[in-house]
Amino acid sequence: MNYKASQMSQSKKPDADASRSKKIRQKRIGDQLRRLYDDVTNEPVPDEFLSLLEQADKSSKQK
Amino acid sequence: MDDQAFKTELAELIPHLRAFARSLCGNATAADDLAQEAMLKAWKARASYQAGTNLKAWTFTILRNLFYSEKRRSWRRQQLDPEVAEATLVSNDNPSSAIELLSLRNALDELPEDQREALILVxxxxxSYEETAEICGCAIGTIKSRVSRARKAITEILESKMSGLTGNDSLSAADAFEDIMRQADELSRDLPADA
Known part of the structure:
Protein backbone atom coordinates (compact mmCIF):
# COMPACT_ATOMS: atom_id res chain seq x y z
CA MET A 1 0.00 0.00 0.00
CA ASN A 2 1.46 3.37 -0.90
CA TYR A 3 1.43 6.32 1.44
CA LYS A 4 -1.58 7.99 -0.16
CA ALA A 5 -3.71 4.86 -0.06
CA SER A 6 -2.92 4.23 3.56
CA GLN A 7 -3.88 7.80 4.37
CA MET A 8 -7.17 7.41 2.58
CA SER A 9 -8.09 4.26 4.38
CA GLN A 10 -7.21 5.92 7.66
CA SER A 11 -9.39 8.91 6.97
CA LYS A 12 -12.35 6.70 6.14
CA LYS A 13 -11.93 4.43 9.09
CA PRO A 14 -13.08 6.48 12.11
CA ASP A 15 -16.60 6.98 10.74
CA ALA A 16 -17.13 3.35 9.85
CA ASP A 17 -15.68 2.29 13.18
CA ALA A 18 -17.87 4.68 15.10
CA SER A 19 -21.04 3.55 13.41
CA ARG A 20 -20.15 -0.11 13.79
CA SER A 21 -19.31 0.29 17.43
CA LYS A 22 -22.52 2.25 17.97
CA LYS A 23 -24.48 -0.62 16.45
CA ILE A 24 -22.65 -3.13 18.61
CA ARG A 25 -23.33 -1.13 21.74
CA GLN A 26 -27.00 -0.72 20.92
CA LYS A 27 -27.45 -4.38 20.18
CA ARG A 28 -25.73 -5.14 23.44
CA ILE A 29 -28.05 -2.85 25.38
CA GLY A 30 -31.01 -4.52 23.69
CA ASP A 31 -29.71 -7.98 24.59
CA GLN A 32 -29.15 -6.96 28.18
CA LEU A 33 -32.57 -5.41 28.45
CA ARG A 34 -34.13 -8.69 27.36
CA ARG A 35 -31.91 -10.52 29.83
CA LEU A 36 -33.14 -8.41 32.74
CA TYR A 37 -36.66 -9.48 31.85
CA ASP A 38 -35.90 -13.08 30.86
CA ASP A 39 -33.93 -13.67 34.05
CA VAL A 40 -37.20 -13.15 35.91
CA THR A 41 -39.44 -15.15 33.56
CA ASN A 42 -36.95 -18.02 33.79
CA GLU A 43 -37.14 -18.13 37.57
CA PRO A 44 -39.39 -20.83 38.96
CA VAL A 45 -42.73 -19.32 39.97
CA PRO A 46 -43.03 -19.22 43.78
CA ASP A 47 -45.65 -21.74 45.00
CA GLU A 48 -47.53 -18.91 46.66
CA PHE A 49 -48.83 -17.67 43.31
CA LEU A 50 -50.50 -20.89 42.32
CA SER A 51 -51.87 -21.57 45.78
CA LEU A 52 -53.38 -18.07 45.89
CA LEU A 53 -54.98 -18.66 42.52
CA GLU A 54 -56.36 -22.04 43.61
CA GLN A 55 -57.74 -20.47 46.77
CA ALA A 56 -59.43 -17.73 44.80
CA ASP A 57 -60.89 -20.31 42.43
CA LYS A 58 -62.24 -22.42 45.30
CA SER A 59 -63.81 -19.52 47.11
CA SER A 60 -65.47 -18.30 43.92
CA LYS A 61 -66.97 -21.76 43.39
CA GLN A 62 -68.44 -21.77 46.87
CA LYS A 63 -70.36 -18.60 46.25
CA MET B 1 -63.90 -18.50 28.20
CA ASP B 2 -64.68 -20.83 31.09
CA ASP B 3 -63.03 -20.43 34.47
CA GLN B 4 -60.76 -23.43 34.05
CA ALA B 5 -59.35 -22.19 30.75
CA PHE B 6 -58.96 -18.69 32.13
CA LYS B 7 -57.13 -19.99 35.18
CA THR B 8 -54.73 -22.03 33.04
CA GLU B 9 -53.92 -19.08 30.81
CA LEU B 10 -53.56 -16.72 33.74
CA ALA B 11 -51.19 -19.15 35.47
CA GLU B 12 -49.05 -19.28 32.32
CA LEU B 13 -48.70 -15.50 32.44
CA ILE B 14 -47.40 -15.40 36.03
CA PRO B 15 -43.72 -15.31 34.97
CA HIS B 16 -44.49 -12.28 32.79
CA LEU B 17 -46.47 -10.53 35.50
CA ARG B 18 -43.50 -11.05 37.81
CA ALA B 19 -41.03 -9.70 35.26
CA PHE B 20 -43.10 -6.62 34.47
CA ALA B 21 -43.67 -5.99 38.18
CA ARG B 22 -39.95 -6.37 38.86
CA SER B 23 -39.18 -3.71 36.28
CA LEU B 24 -41.62 -1.31 37.94
CA CYS B 25 -40.66 -2.01 41.54
CA GLY B 26 -36.95 -2.71 41.42
CA ASN B 27 -37.34 -4.80 44.56
CA ALA B 28 -38.13 -8.48 44.16
CA THR B 29 -40.32 -8.89 47.23
CA ALA B 30 -42.41 -5.82 46.51
CA ALA B 31 -42.67 -6.91 42.89
CA ASP B 32 -44.05 -10.32 43.80
CA ASP B 33 -46.60 -8.64 46.08
CA LEU B 34 -47.70 -6.47 43.19
CA ALA B 35 -47.76 -9.39 40.75
CA GLN B 36 -49.87 -11.46 43.16
CA GLU B 37 -52.38 -8.68 43.64
CA ALA B 38 -52.59 -8.14 39.92
CA MET B 39 -53.12 -11.86 39.34
CA LEU B 40 -55.95 -11.97 41.90
CA LYS B 41 -57.49 -8.84 40.50
CA ALA B 42 -57.41 -10.32 37.00
CA TRP B 43 -59.04 -13.47 38.33
CA LYS B 44 -61.85 -11.49 39.97
CA ALA B 45 -62.37 -9.46 36.81
CA ARG B 46 -62.35 -12.51 34.52
CA ALA B 47 -65.97 -11.96 33.49
CA SER B 48 -64.98 -8.71 31.83
CA TYR B 49 -62.19 -10.30 29.78
CA GLN B 50 -63.18 -10.89 26.19
CA ALA B 51 -62.00 -14.24 24.90
CA GLY B 52 -59.79 -13.93 21.86
CA THR B 53 -58.29 -10.61 22.90
CA ASN B 54 -54.78 -10.40 24.25
CA LEU B 55 -54.76 -11.71 27.81
CA LYS B 56 -51.16 -10.66 28.42
CA ALA B 57 -51.88 -7.04 27.54
CA TRP B 58 -55.08 -7.22 29.60
CA THR B 59 -53.33 -8.48 32.74
CA PHE B 60 -50.44 -6.03 32.26
CA THR B 61 -52.96 -3.20 32.15
CA ILE B 62 -54.39 -4.38 35.46
CA LEU B 63 -50.95 -4.64 37.01
CA ARG B 64 -49.93 -1.22 35.78
CA ASN B 65 -53.13 0.43 37.00
CA LEU B 66 -52.66 -1.17 40.37
CA PHE B 67 -49.10 0.09 40.53
CA TYR B 68 -49.94 3.67 39.63
CA SER B 69 -53.16 3.93 41.59
CA GLU B 70 -51.70 2.90 44.91
CA LYS B 71 -48.90 5.36 45.22
CA ARG B 72 -48.45 4.92 48.93
CA ARG B 73 -47.79 1.22 48.73
CA SER B 74 -44.37 -0.13 49.51
CA TRP B 75 -43.95 -1.54 46.04
CA ARG B 76 -43.14 1.85 44.55
CA ARG B 77 -39.89 1.67 42.72
CA GLN B 78 -36.88 2.33 44.89
CA GLN B 79 -33.22 2.57 44.26
CA LEU B 80 -31.70 -0.77 43.49
CA ASP B 81 -31.68 -2.87 46.61
CA PRO B 82 -28.08 -3.77 47.58
CA GLU B 83 -29.23 -7.33 48.22
CA VAL B 84 -30.62 -7.59 44.73
CA ALA B 85 -27.38 -6.20 43.37
CA GLU B 86 -25.38 -8.75 45.28
CA ALA B 87 -27.61 -11.62 44.25
CA THR B 88 -27.23 -10.59 40.61
CA LEU B 89 -23.48 -10.62 40.96
CA VAL B 90 -23.30 -13.92 42.80
CA SER B 91 -25.80 -15.80 40.66
CA ASN B 92 -24.09 -14.85 37.46
CA ASP B 93 -21.43 -17.03 35.88
CA ASN B 94 -19.95 -14.09 34.09
CA PRO B 95 -19.04 -11.22 36.43
CA SER B 96 -18.50 -8.69 33.67
CA SER B 97 -21.97 -9.26 32.26
CA ALA B 98 -23.46 -9.11 35.76
CA ILE B 99 -21.84 -5.73 36.29
CA GLU B 100 -23.13 -4.60 32.93
CA LEU B 101 -26.64 -5.67 33.87
CA LEU B 102 -26.37 -3.65 37.06
CA SER B 103 -25.17 -0.61 35.13
CA LEU B 104 -28.16 -0.99 32.86
CA ARG B 105 -30.52 -1.26 35.83
CA ASN B 106 -29.06 1.90 37.27
CA ALA B 107 -29.35 3.66 33.93
CA LEU B 108 -33.00 2.58 33.70
CA ASP B 109 -33.56 4.15 37.11
CA GLU B 110 -32.51 7.49 35.69
CA LEU B 111 -35.17 7.45 32.97
CA PRO B 112 -38.54 9.14 33.40
CA GLU B 113 -41.13 6.56 34.41
CA ASP B 114 -43.10 6.68 31.15
CA GLN B 115 -40.01 6.12 29.03
CA ARG B 116 -38.69 3.31 31.21
CA GLU B 117 -41.97 1.47 31.08
CA ALA B 118 -42.30 1.79 27.30
CA LEU B 119 -38.74 0.60 26.76
CA ILE B 120 -39.20 -2.39 29.05
CA LEU B 121 -42.48 -3.50 27.53
CA VAL B 122 -41.25 -3.19 23.95
CA SER B 128 -45.79 -4.76 20.19
CA TYR B 129 -46.10 -0.98 20.04
CA GLU B 130 -49.82 -1.51 19.72
CA GLU B 131 -50.10 -3.69 22.83
CA THR B 132 -47.89 -1.31 24.78
CA ALA B 133 -50.06 1.63 23.75
CA GLU B 134 -53.10 -0.29 24.96
CA ILE B 135 -51.45 -1.08 28.29
CA CYS B 136 -50.27 2.48 28.88
CA GLY B 137 -53.47 4.04 27.61
CA CYS B 138 -51.92 6.23 24.97
CA ALA B 139 -51.38 6.49 21.22
CA ILE B 140 -48.99 4.19 19.34
CA GLY B 141 -47.02 7.21 18.18
CA THR B 142 -46.49 8.27 21.77
CA ILE B 143 -45.08 4.85 22.64
CA LYS B 144 -42.79 4.89 19.61
CA SER B 145 -41.39 8.24 20.62
CA ARG B 146 -40.97 7.21 24.27
CA VAL B 147 -39.10 4.06 23.27
CA SER B 148 -36.83 5.94 20.95
CA ARG B 149 -36.10 8.65 23.51
CA ALA B 150 -35.48 5.98 26.15
CA ARG B 151 -33.04 4.08 23.90
CA LYS B 152 -31.13 7.26 23.18
CA ALA B 153 -31.03 8.27 26.84
CA ILE B 154 -29.87 4.83 28.00
CA THR B 155 -27.06 4.83 25.46
CA GLU B 156 -26.00 8.30 26.55
CA ILE B 157 -26.12 7.46 30.25
CA LEU B 158 -24.04 4.32 29.80
CA GLU B 159 -21.58 6.13 27.56
CA SER B 160 -21.15 9.10 29.86
CA LYS B 161 -20.35 6.67 32.63
CA MET B 162 -17.70 5.04 30.50
CA SER B 163 -16.10 8.29 29.43
CA GLY B 164 -16.24 9.58 32.99
CA LEU B 165 -13.96 6.76 33.96
CA THR B 166 -10.86 8.06 32.31
CA GLY B 167 -8.75 10.34 34.43
CA ASN B 168 -10.89 9.79 37.48
CA ASP B 169 -8.91 9.01 40.61
CA SER B 170 -11.87 7.69 42.53
CA LEU B 171 -12.46 5.03 39.90
CA SER B 172 -13.79 1.99 41.68
CA ALA B 173 -12.44 -1.46 41.00
CA ALA B 174 -15.83 -2.59 39.72
CA ASP B 175 -16.04 0.31 37.28
CA ALA B 176 -12.54 -0.32 36.04
CA PHE B 177 -13.28 -3.97 35.62
CA GLU B 178 -16.43 -3.20 33.73
CA ASP B 179 -14.65 -0.80 31.45
CA ILE B 180 -11.91 -3.27 30.64
CA MET B 181 -14.25 -6.19 30.13
CA ARG B 182 -16.52 -4.21 27.89
CA GLN B 183 -13.65 -3.11 25.73
CA ALA B 184 -12.29 -6.64 25.57
CA ASP B 185 -15.71 -7.89 24.68
CA GLU B 186 -16.14 -5.41 21.88
CA LEU B 187 -12.76 -6.24 20.45
CA SER B 188 -13.40 -9.96 20.51
CA ARG B 189 -16.88 -9.69 19.07
CA ASP B 190 -17.36 -11.36 15.71
CA LEU B 191 -17.00 -8.75 13.08
CA PRO B 192 -18.96 -8.95 9.85
CA ALA B 193 -17.00 -10.48 6.98
CA ASP B 194 -16.98 -7.26 5.01
CA ALA B 195 -15.57 -5.18 7.87
Missing amino acids: GAGGL
Whole structure:
Protein backbone atom coordinates (compact mmCIF):
# COMPACT_ATOMS: atom_id res chain seq x y z
CA MET A 1 0.00 0.00 0.00
CA ASN A 2 1.46 3.37 -0.90
CA TYR A 3 1.43 6.32 1.44
CA LYS A 4 -1.58 7.99 -0.16
CA ALA A 5 -3.71 4.86 -0.06
CA SER A 6 -2.92 4.23 3.56
CA GLN A 7 -3.88 7.80 4.37
CA MET A 8 -7.17 7.41 2.58
CA SER A 9 -8.09 4.26 4.38
CA GLN A 10 -7.21 5.92 7.66
CA SER A 11 -9.39 8.91 6.97
CA LYS A 12 -12.35 6.70 6.14
CA LYS A 13 -11.93 4.43 9.09
CA PRO A 14 -13.08 6.48 12.11
CA ASP A 15 -16.60 6.98 10.74
CA ALA A 16 -17.13 3.35 9.85
CA ASP A 17 -15.68 2.29 13.18
CA ALA A 18 -17.87 4.68 15.10
CA SER A 19 -21.04 3.55 13.41
CA ARG A 20 -20.15 -0.11 13.79
CA SER A 21 -19.31 0.29 17.43
CA LYS A 22 -22.52 2.25 17.97
CA LYS A 23 -24.48 -0.62 16.45
CA ILE A 24 -22.65 -3.13 18.61
CA ARG A 25 -23.33 -1.13 21.74
CA GLN A 26 -27.00 -0.72 20.92
CA LYS A 27 -27.45 -4.38 20.18
CA ARG A 28 -25.73 -5.14 23.44
CA ILE A 29 -28.05 -2.85 25.38
CA GLY A 30 -31.01 -4.52 23.69
CA ASP A 31 -29.71 -7.98 24.59
CA GLN A 32 -29.15 -6.96 28.18
CA LEU A 33 -32.57 -5.41 28.45
CA ARG A 34 -34.13 -8.69 27.36
CA ARG A 35 -31.91 -10.52 29.83
CA LEU A 36 -33.14 -8.41 32.74
CA TYR A 37 -36.66 -9.48 31.85
CA ASP A 38 -35.90 -13.08 30.86
CA ASP A 39 -33.93 -13.67 34.05
CA VAL A 40 -37.20 -13.15 35.91
CA THR A 41 -39.44 -15.15 33.56
CA ASN A 42 -36.95 -18.02 33.79
CA GLU A 43 -37.14 -18.13 37.57
CA PRO A 44 -39.39 -20.83 38.96
CA VAL A 45 -42.73 -19.32 39.97
CA PRO A 46 -43.03 -19.22 43.78
CA ASP A 47 -45.65 -21.74 45.00
CA GLU A 48 -47.53 -18.91 46.66
CA PHE A 49 -48.83 -17.67 43.31
CA LEU A 50 -50.50 -20.89 42.32
CA SER A 51 -51.87 -21.57 45.78
CA LEU A 52 -53.38 -18.07 45.89
CA LEU A 53 -54.98 -18.66 42.52
CA GLU A 54 -56.36 -22.04 43.61
CA GLN A 55 -57.74 -20.47 46.77
CA ALA A 56 -59.43 -17.73 44.80
CA ASP A 57 -60.89 -20.31 42.43
CA LYS A 58 -62.24 -22.42 45.30
CA SER A 59 -63.81 -19.52 47.11
CA SER A 60 -65.47 -18.30 43.92
CA LYS A 61 -66.97 -21.76 43.39
CA GLN A 62 -68.44 -21.77 46.87
CA LYS A 63 -70.36 -18.60 46.25
CA MET B 1 -63.90 -18.50 28.20
CA ASP B 2 -64.68 -20.83 31.09
CA ASP B 3 -63.03 -20.43 34.47
CA GLN B 4 -60.76 -23.43 34.05
CA ALA B 5 -59.35 -22.19 30.75
CA PHE B 6 -58.96 -18.69 32.13
CA LYS B 7 -57.13 -19.99 35.18
CA THR B 8 -54.73 -22.03 33.04
CA GLU B 9 -53.92 -19.08 30.81
CA LEU B 10 -53.56 -16.72 33.74
CA ALA B 11 -51.19 -19.15 35.47
CA GLU B 12 -49.05 -19.28 32.32
CA LEU B 13 -48.70 -15.50 32.44
CA ILE B 14 -47.40 -15.40 36.03
CA PRO B 15 -43.72 -15.31 34.97
CA HIS B 16 -44.49 -12.28 32.79
CA LEU B 17 -46.47 -10.53 35.50
CA ARG B 18 -43.50 -11.05 37.81
CA ALA B 19 -41.03 -9.70 35.26
CA PHE B 20 -43.10 -6.62 34.47
CA ALA B 21 -43.67 -5.99 38.18
CA ARG B 22 -39.95 -6.37 38.86
CA SER B 23 -39.18 -3.71 36.28
CA LEU B 24 -41.62 -1.31 37.94
CA CYS B 25 -40.66 -2.01 41.54
CA GLY B 26 -36.95 -2.71 41.42
CA ASN B 27 -37.34 -4.80 44.56
CA ALA B 28 -38.13 -8.48 44.16
CA THR B 29 -40.32 -8.89 47.23
CA ALA B 30 -42.41 -5.82 46.51
CA ALA B 31 -42.67 -6.91 42.89
CA ASP B 32 -44.05 -10.32 43.80
CA ASP B 33 -46.60 -8.64 46.08
CA LEU B 34 -47.70 -6.47 43.19
CA ALA B 35 -47.76 -9.39 40.75
CA GLN B 36 -49.87 -11.46 43.16
CA GLU B 37 -52.38 -8.68 43.64
CA ALA B 38 -52.59 -8.14 39.92
CA MET B 39 -53.12 -11.86 39.34
CA LEU B 40 -55.95 -11.97 41.90
CA LYS B 41 -57.49 -8.84 40.50
CA ALA B 42 -57.41 -10.32 37.00
CA TRP B 43 -59.04 -13.47 38.33
CA LYS B 44 -61.85 -11.49 39.97
CA ALA B 45 -62.37 -9.46 36.81
CA ARG B 46 -62.35 -12.51 34.52
CA ALA B 47 -65.97 -11.96 33.49
CA SER B 48 -64.98 -8.71 31.83
CA TYR B 49 -62.19 -10.30 29.78
CA GLN B 50 -63.18 -10.89 26.19
CA ALA B 51 -62.00 -14.24 24.90
CA GLY B 52 -59.79 -13.93 21.86
CA THR B 53 -58.29 -10.61 22.90
CA ASN B 54 -54.78 -10.40 24.25
CA LEU B 55 -54.76 -11.71 27.81
CA LYS B 56 -51.16 -10.66 28.42
CA ALA B 57 -51.88 -7.04 27.54
CA TRP B 58 -55.08 -7.22 29.60
CA THR B 59 -53.33 -8.48 32.74
CA PHE B 60 -50.44 -6.03 32.26
CA THR B 61 -52.96 -3.20 32.15
CA ILE B 62 -54.39 -4.38 35.46
CA LEU B 63 -50.95 -4.64 37.01
CA ARG B 64 -49.93 -1.22 35.78
CA ASN B 65 -53.13 0.43 37.00
CA LEU B 66 -52.66 -1.17 40.37
CA PHE B 67 -49.10 0.09 40.53
CA TYR B 68 -49.94 3.67 39.63
CA SER B 69 -53.16 3.93 41.59
CA GLU B 70 -51.70 2.90 44.91
CA LYS B 71 -48.90 5.36 45.22
CA ARG B 72 -48.45 4.92 48.93
CA ARG B 73 -47.79 1.22 48.73
CA SER B 74 -44.37 -0.13 49.51
CA TRP B 75 -43.95 -1.54 46.04
CA ARG B 76 -43.14 1.85 44.55
CA ARG B 77 -39.89 1.67 42.72
CA GLN B 78 -36.88 2.33 44.89
CA GLN B 79 -33.22 2.57 44.26
CA LEU B 80 -31.70 -0.77 43.49
CA ASP B 81 -31.68 -2.87 46.61
CA PRO B 82 -28.08 -3.77 47.58
CA GLU B 83 -29.23 -7.33 48.22
CA VAL B 84 -30.62 -7.59 44.73
CA ALA B 85 -27.38 -6.20 43.37
CA GLU B 86 -25.38 -8.75 45.28
CA ALA B 87 -27.61 -11.62 44.25
CA THR B 88 -27.23 -10.59 40.61
CA LEU B 89 -23.48 -10.62 40.96
CA VAL B 90 -23.30 -13.92 42.80
CA SER B 91 -25.80 -15.80 40.66
CA ASN B 92 -24.09 -14.85 37.46
CA ASP B 93 -21.43 -17.03 35.88
CA ASN B 94 -19.95 -14.09 34.09
CA PRO B 95 -19.04 -11.22 36.43
CA SER B 96 -18.50 -8.69 33.67
CA SER B 97 -21.97 -9.26 32.26
CA ALA B 98 -23.46 -9.11 35.76
CA ILE B 99 -21.84 -5.73 36.29
CA GLU B 100 -23.13 -4.60 32.93
CA LEU B 101 -26.64 -5.67 33.87
CA LEU B 102 -26.37 -3.65 37.06
CA SER B 103 -25.17 -0.61 35.13
CA LEU B 104 -28.16 -0.99 32.86
CA ARG B 105 -30.52 -1.26 35.83
CA ASN B 106 -29.06 1.90 37.27
CA ALA B 107 -29.35 3.66 33.93
CA LEU B 108 -33.00 2.58 33.70
CA ASP B 109 -33.56 4.15 37.11
CA GLU B 110 -32.51 7.49 35.69
CA LEU B 111 -35.17 7.45 32.97
CA PRO B 112 -38.54 9.14 33.40
CA GLU B 113 -41.13 6.56 34.41
CA ASP B 114 -43.10 6.68 31.15
CA GLN B 115 -40.01 6.12 29.03
CA ARG B 116 -38.69 3.31 31.21
CA GLU B 117 -41.97 1.47 31.08
CA ALA B 118 -42.30 1.79 27.30
CA LEU B 119 -38.74 0.60 26.76
CA ILE B 120 -39.20 -2.39 29.05
CA LEU B 121 -42.48 -3.50 27.53
CA VAL B 122 -41.25 -3.19 23.95
CA GLY B 123 -37.54 -3.84 24.30
CA ALA B 124 -37.58 -6.51 27.01
CA GLY B 125 -41.09 -7.92 27.25
CA GLY B 126 -41.47 -8.31 23.52
CA LEU B 127 -44.82 -6.54 23.37
CA SER B 128 -45.79 -4.76 20.19
CA TYR B 129 -46.10 -0.98 20.04
CA GLU B 130 -49.82 -1.51 19.72
CA GLU B 131 -50.10 -3.69 22.83
CA THR B 132 -47.89 -1.31 24.78
CA ALA B 133 -50.06 1.63 23.75
CA GLU B 134 -53.10 -0.29 24.96
CA ILE B 135 -51.45 -1.08 28.29
CA CYS B 136 -50.27 2.48 28.88
CA GLY B 137 -53.47 4.04 27.61
CA CYS B 138 -51.92 6.23 24.97
CA ALA B 139 -51.38 6.49 21.22
CA ILE B 140 -48.99 4.19 19.34
CA GLY B 141 -47.02 7.21 18.18
CA THR B 142 -46.49 8.27 21.77
CA ILE B 143 -45.08 4.85 22.64
CA LYS B 144 -42.79 4.89 19.61
CA SER B 145 -41.39 8.24 20.62
CA ARG B 146 -40.97 7.21 24.27
CA VAL B 147 -39.10 4.06 23.27
CA SER B 148 -36.83 5.94 20.95
CA ARG B 149 -36.10 8.65 23.51
CA ALA B 150 -35.48 5.98 26.15
CA ARG B 151 -33.04 4.08 23.90
CA LYS B 152 -31.13 7.26 23.18
CA ALA B 153 -31.03 8.27 26.84
CA ILE B 154 -29.87 4.83 28.00
CA THR B 155 -27.06 4.83 25.46
CA GLU B 156 -26.00 8.30 26.55
CA ILE B 157 -26.12 7.46 30.25
CA LEU B 158 -24.04 4.32 29.80
CA GLU B 159 -21.58 6.13 27.56
CA SER B 160 -21.15 9.10 29.86
CA LYS B 161 -20.35 6.67 32.63
CA MET B 162 -17.70 5.04 30.50
CA SER B 163 -16.10 8.29 29.43
CA GLY B 164 -16.24 9.58 32.99
CA LEU B 165 -13.96 6.76 33.96
CA THR B 166 -10.86 8.06 32.31
CA GLY B 167 -8.75 10.34 34.43
CA ASN B 168 -10.89 9.79 37.48
CA ASP B 169 -8.91 9.01 40.61
CA SER B 170 -11.87 7.69 42.53
CA LEU B 171 -12.46 5.03 39.90
CA SER B 172 -13.79 1.99 41.68
CA ALA B 173 -12.44 -1.46 41.00
CA ALA B 174 -15.83 -2.59 39.72
CA ASP B 175 -16.04 0.31 37.28
CA ALA B 176 -12.54 -0.32 36.04
CA PHE B 177 -13.28 -3.97 35.62
CA GLU B 178 -16.43 -3.20 33.73
CA ASP B 179 -14.65 -0.80 31.45
CA ILE B 180 -11.91 -3.27 30.64
CA MET B 181 -14.25 -6.19 30.13
CA ARG B 182 -16.52 -4.21 27.89
CA GLN B 183 -13.65 -3.11 25.73
CA ALA B 184 -12.29 -6.64 25.57
CA ASP B 185 -15.71 -7.89 24.68
CA GLU B 186 -16.14 -5.41 21.88
CA LEU B 187 -12.76 -6.24 20.45
CA SER B 188 -13.40 -9.96 20.51
CA ARG B 189 -16.88 -9.69 19.07
CA ASP B 190 -17.36 -11.36 15.71
CA LEU B 191 -17.00 -8.75 13.08
CA PRO B 192 -18.96 -8.95 9.85
CA ALA B 193 -17.00 -10.48 6.98
CA ASP B 194 -16.98 -7.26 5.01
CA ALA B 195 -15.57 -5.18 7.87
